[in-house]
């Protein structure tokens with residue numbers, strides 16, 4: 001049965017009809033100074049549906065200059081915390097009003113399901129703005145008692161700390177959760193009182209540009225949020241090397257994260273890096289195989305596997321291995337695929353031809369390495385960058401497909417016999433973003449949690465996220481945390497004030 005895509009909202013259509021989109025600098029919608037453009041592609045149709053400006057260093061310099069002026073000279077720097085709070089709440093209301101439109105833009109530009117995006121990506125994004133709005137009025141320093149042993153006994157002192165916005169933030173985000181990543185970076189930066197230059201991924205800039213319109217509608221002062229579009233080579237690199245950038249917040253590949261970390265140190269810009277993963281899912285002997293199979297399907301196939309925390313290594317106790325893997329294969333084969341606008345589709349196309357080629361190459365590698373292909377293993381027979389949900393099984397977790405981040409709907413299932421052994425194997429990765437444990441044996445679970453080298457450990461679930469819970473990685477999965485109060489702190493400097501009375 002084929003499902004015809006539902007019609008889209010008028011406002012979505014009107015936005016798309018502009019075709020040649022513009023970027024936001026100092027409250028103005030502008031083209032790139034050199035007038036260069038990049039194509040916007042719909043991955044379900046493999047068609048060009050418009051273009052975005054390709055910003056060059058001149059454009060980036062202008063955006064950073066405006067962000068700096070907005071911080072130092074404009075109304076933003078003088079605004080009270082409650083003013084920032086109210087703007088963030090207003091923005092969240094506008095996002096809620098237009099949630100369907102944003103979700104449709106994600107579906108058309110990225111390929112993901114509009115229904116899922118509206119509930120998850122947009123839902124989490126607007127909730128995060130509300131969460132961070134609350135923090136804007138709760139920033140505090142401390143008063144510090146001092147001893148000053150070398151001062152005369154009659155001398156008096158007063159010392160305290162104040163938290164100040166770190167300054168101008170460069171936010172560079174990927175294409176897998178285009179809108180949500182923009183929210184993860186903007187909300188804490190604005191709550192802290194920073195100004196921002198945001199660069200969305202070149203594959204998926206539309207929802208960020210739409211967010212720019214809502215930011216203008218909410219009446220943020222000009223220059224507080226600037227959005228420059230373009231690729232990593234010309235736009236991104238101009239941004240990360242700019243001397244007036246005080247903090248870089250990045251989500252994307254480990255390779256680019258390492259490059260950004262090095263560039264940041266030249267200017268001592270603060271960095272938050274949320275990078276790749278190869279997250280293990282560990283299913284202990286006592287786990288109900290049905291629950292494990294359902295959980296694994298969500299862990300790997302959510303967002304078509306294009307998720308940094310995807311459960312891409314599935315370790316299952318040998319006693320239930322076959323039952324879990326066979327059931328998972330049934331679930332994989334039953335996932336309805338289709339364009340994001342099809343309300344029945346749960347899995348859409350991958351984001352781009354490049355990503356399709358990358359994922360297909362890994363599938364070929366897995367077959368050549370001798371892993372057993374349980375299901376999938378090829379493109380779907382239809383237009384668009386679709387890859388069938390793919391499951392490999394192997395005894396050997398030193399295979400390339402069991403070590404490298406694939407970032408597609410491809411899972412490797414591996415049996416284990418012994419808990420100590422599986423902990424060692426789960427940790428034997430250059431990544432450490434997340435891990436999940438599946439068991440009702442509380443003592444066993446509690447003993448395992450501290451042993452796993454991962455920024456997040458989920459128990460009897462995977463990919464669970466909340467505004468109040470920090471998210472980020474150990475090892476090559478990154479530096480610092482998104483979300484939670486820890487994220488707010490990373491957009492603040494500490495100033496120590498010391499007075500002789």
Ligand code: NAI
Pocket residue numbers: 172173174175176199200201202230231232233235236237240251252253254256257259274275276277307308358405406407
């Ligand atoms: P990428 O890391 O190149 O792109 C992410 C962002 O960084 C984009 O906005 C891009 O324009 C920007 N960028 C790229 N090079 C830059 C540079 N030199 N300076 C400044 N900014 C730069 O990721 P890409 O190429 O799209 O995907 C490659 C692989 O990275 C994926 O297959 C996946 O394994 C991983 N990835 C991980 C993500 C995560 O959430 N951890 C998200 C996206 C990709």
Ligand code: MG
Pocket residue numbers: 040041042043108109110203204
């Ligand atoms: Mg696109």
